[in-house]
Amino acid sequence: MKIITRILATTLISALPFASVMAGEALDRVMDKKLLKVATDANWAPQSFLNDKNEMDGFDVNVAQEVAKRLGVEIEFVTPAWDIITAGRWSGRWDLSIGSMTPTTERAKVLTFPAVYYYTPASFVVHKDSDAQQVSDLDGKKVGVTTASVHERYLQKDLTIDAEGVPNFDYEVDTDFIKSYQSSNVVLDDLRLGNGSRLDGALTSVPTINEAMKNNYPIKPLGKPVFFEPLALAIDKGDQEFNDRLAAIVAEMRADGTLSKLSQKWYNYDYTSTQ
Amino acid sequence: MNSVHKPDVAVETAVKPAVKPIVELKDVNKWYDDFHCLKDINLTVTPGERIVICGPSGSGKSTMIRCINRLEAHQSGEIIVDDVVLHEHMQGIDKVRSEVGMVFQSFNLFPHMTIAENCMAGPMWVQGVPKGEARRLAMKYLEQVRIPEQADKYPGQLSGGQQQRVAIARSLCMKPKLMLFDEPTSALDPEMVSGVLDTMIDLAKEGMTMLCVTHEMGFAREVADRVIFMADGEIVEENTPGEFFDNPREARTQQFLSQIL
């Protein structure tokens, strides 16, 4: 389903090449209306979700609110499907995406990434009954990942991350049994069934693993994180001024500890650096 | 005038060359796909004439009168109604139709309108007559067909005979120069027929020009100036009612009459 809609969205976009993105207007629009429209997912705790008061909440949401505050404008959230956000060409429907987006080369063709605001470590995870001691113990075993994710790319040994400040990494596992799933929840649901019943291990982001363990999934991380996934703000192409302004604000938030504080609040850990 | 069958006496009584005809059909042909349903029809109707058309079913008699207000289109020949030549792409066919009244076998009243509204529809929406005036007109003709008391009922509440009289009144409200009747009594229960025929006889006596497709031979004898007998898409015989019934010339006419009388 996700894949289909993504293909659909991408096809549509490329089929209509005579688009006119309003160049350089984003910042003017935001400042004129005193309103920052932010696209984010409502379906991805703890980054962004609907809280008990049925309002948008989460790490990404708090970051967005802080950015709006520093721009001196009001904020409004819109929640289109992820594929629609990543497809680019927003036509001014919203100004900014703060949705933990990985700045891949493909996405950079349709979007601009003003700043990376945190890094999610990716880690292997196994059932708690597993006797695997280190990452390489999963060589030749059944490993689950989310379809079309950076994690799948890692297992396929075809991962390029070209953002600043991301440490180099090695491909530490060698297996042909990669099982791809539509969502990371299902990966862990299959893993919890028992050691080796459907999966011997999985590769996913550490916050996801922690969240599942908090909800009593019988799993444990294996070894150290294997790579760091940078996550960035994204804007439509064509407004350098807006790009610079956002980059400055994120740098400021990093420098004064705001980002670290928010990361601690939502993840109990500081993911704003790769240290 | 094509007819070799036509006796001189009929020509003398029916055609008065001094008067301009109101309807003229000249060599009219019509096909439904391969079926040749009207073959070289020639007919002239002068104002005030009452013509009865009869013939076996499928003989083309209904088709012929439906061509006169262009509910059907003919493919060759010429049809002229009140100086207007009917043809494809013509403007103002609606005006011609509003001057030619038509009464159908199945009444075709508008079931969602009252009797009075049925009669008022044409005057109000086609001729732009104000509502009050249209109502007066409707009542006048409903009185003429002798059912004014039904004015505010709906068609479904009336008997077939009453409905057909309403249909006649509805046509009269347009003050037509010519009335076409397409088997007006065929769908009626026998006891309803005479009421409708009486209305038609009244109309004939007032001098209305009428073309009636009907098998009511009593009506034909009483009011018709001419009787036309059609078979297989052709006009087979054209005669005065007296000659037609008592002394038919054509074999096909004789056979037909022996079947219906």
Added chain:
Amino acid sequence: MQEARLLSKTPFVVALYAAFFVLLFLVDMSGTGFAELLAPAIGSDGEGSVYARFVTSVTLSAIITLGIWLIGKLQFNAQRVTVWLIMAGLFMLFFTSFDLSFEFIQSKIWFMVSQGILTTLYISVVSISIASVLAIIGAVAKLSSNGFANGLASFYTSFFRGLPLLMQVYLIYLGLPQLGFVIDAVPAGILALSLCYGAYMTEIFRAGIESIPKGQWEAARSIGFKFGLTMRRIILPQAIPLIIPPTGNQFIAMLKDSSLVSVIGVWELMFLARTLGQKDFKHMEMLITAAMLYWILSMVLEYAQSHIERRYRKG
């Protein structure tokens, strides 16, 4: 009536019992909650044994057959009500087996109604209204002898009936801005639903209009009515009562299809169902609640629909 008579025949009842027995024996009910109730008879360690399977199958099929036999004794209306109650009960059992948190449902249900249902209804009502207008225009164009109008209308119905509604939602939301028309999610969703349902309803309207006897057209023409006047004054007033019942069905269908606009971020019922339970790992609660809300809404509308239908049938 047929079943009632069948059920009074002993061979049929025995055959029914045997069929249930075989089915249940094959499915093996010995591991279920029902078998636990029979623990005194089969012993608690009997799970999976042939004896346990046999006892549970014998008992359960006896209960089911007896139930069917008893229902067979009832009058039609009583049968209906009983079957509904039993089915509803089974559904409740099925749902409670998920160990749902009713507290969580309670805390979210008002928001699902006030935000979700309201948006769903709003979108559906506006869309069906626009779709009806499109359908009238489409139907008239399809029936007209004008080749241009007919071509346009048949292209329209063919295109919008030929594409999946989800694709139309994307086409309109993503495609229109490329032509310079930037519209928000709600209007885009309404536009997609209107165009799609307008295409389906064009056929309904066309059939309704065509079901008016030809004599009505001829009578109207013979007193000088033009096409438009005939349509407006004679044909549509008679066709609309025929069109309203199937349009009601379309509305009920649209209510559910409107869930597709959740992909462009409209906060209607489906969107909330997918979103609200996410953080607390309670998706089942929200999905089932939304399912119930859709169902209730449909039942209410079906009830209204049957009333409207009865009224027009009389008229």
